[in-house]
Amino acid sequence: MTTGGTPQQLPETPTVASIAVAGLRSLGVDTLFCLPGVQNDDFFDALVDARDIRPLVTRHEQGAAYMALGAAQVTARPAALCVVPGPGMLNAAAGLTSAYWGNARVLALVGAVPSGLRGRGTGILHDLPDPAAVLRQLTKHTGYVGRGVDAVGVWQQAIDALTSGVPRPVAVEVPVDVWRQPADGVLEAPRATTPVIDTDQIEQAARVLGQARRPLIMVGGGAQDASEPVRRLAEMLEAPVFARHMGLGVMDTRHRLHAYLTVGRELWPTSDVVLGIGTRMEFPNVEWGVDPGQTIVQVNIDADELDRHSTGTVGVHGDAAETCRLLIEALGRHNRRRDDRTDEIAELRSQHFERIAYLEPQLSYLRAIRSVMPDDG
Incomplete structure (x- = not known):
């Protein structure tokens, strides 16, 4: 069983950041629980123009994750958070774990270190050897936007997964140097599926x-x-x-x-x-x-x-x-x-x-x- 809607309207020259905003909008998200940081600055520059999505800044990433969990459970709709990589993501982990076992459709938008330094162990600000390995234990699906041309496909998979099957969190990582890259393609509305009953x-x-x-x-x-x-x-x-x-x-x-x-x-x-x-x-x-x-x-x-x-x-x-x-x-x-x-x-x-x-x-x-x-x- 599949449900869908109209494709999201994007700026004349869409970027990875505007695709992320469109993804949030396609889920009906009107509040983004967040703690901004330098790795996500370009995303928040794009979010400023999205007057229908209100950023709600928390004092700690754990608060952002738990507020998204609460919003998802109270409204029975997807909710979202945005944090920086490394310690920001790890601080949000407790809330994501609760969302995983609490059956909540929570989208975690996580910044990442520069794409060329991923997995190289340089120790750049907020670096981790393998952040996706952590996220895979906290979510049912984790995506990574390594290039602008990947953005629509990664986001489509993420919003489809979030709205389908078992209600559990989904994460998308975006490197600091990728937010402004041009993005190709059209982001469709979430395609929610449920199992065919025997x-x-x-x-x-x-x-x-x-x-x-x-x-x-x-x-x-x-x-x-x-x-x-x-x-x-x-x-x-x-x-x-x-x-x-x-x-x-x-x-x-x-x-x-x-x-x-x-x-x-x-x-x-x-x-x-x-x-x-x-x-x-x-x-x-x-x-x-x-x-x-x-x-x-x-x-x-x-x-x-x-x-x-x-x-x-x-x-x-x-x-x-x-x-x-x-x-x-x-x-x-x-x-x-x-x-x-x-x-x-x-x-x-x-x-x-x-x-x-x-x-x-x-x-x-x-x-x-x-x-x-x-x-x-």
């Missing part, structure tokens, strides 16, 4: 879920765009839905099948089939353990997560929302009748609130905040 996997998962006696659903950050199909799936299965931090908000806490984490823990041992949607499920797999009589069904856009813990998972590789809609359709052929679980879940939720009632005044603060926030706040 209908046999859908059918297998639907059969397992359809015959479950006491199904349970765990959701993670990968299900944030799948609230409606998750709710419909839960109602078809009479399956309580619980989450840890990244999955909070997928299921409305007022829904009769919503289960807090402690409730999910209580339900786990008696659930014969557990469906994980957009979650690594490392907490229940590692901390709670999987009973031999349990079956785990995993829906994840990251194929590596389908059976990471070797529990014999029934896996479906695909986008959470699209996969859930296909499962709903297939369940109509396999689903058994189950008793309504409203009262059971309500009782467990009541016990949960009794257990945490001593957490005052924090609970009162939370209720006060919640009372003035919108439903999607």
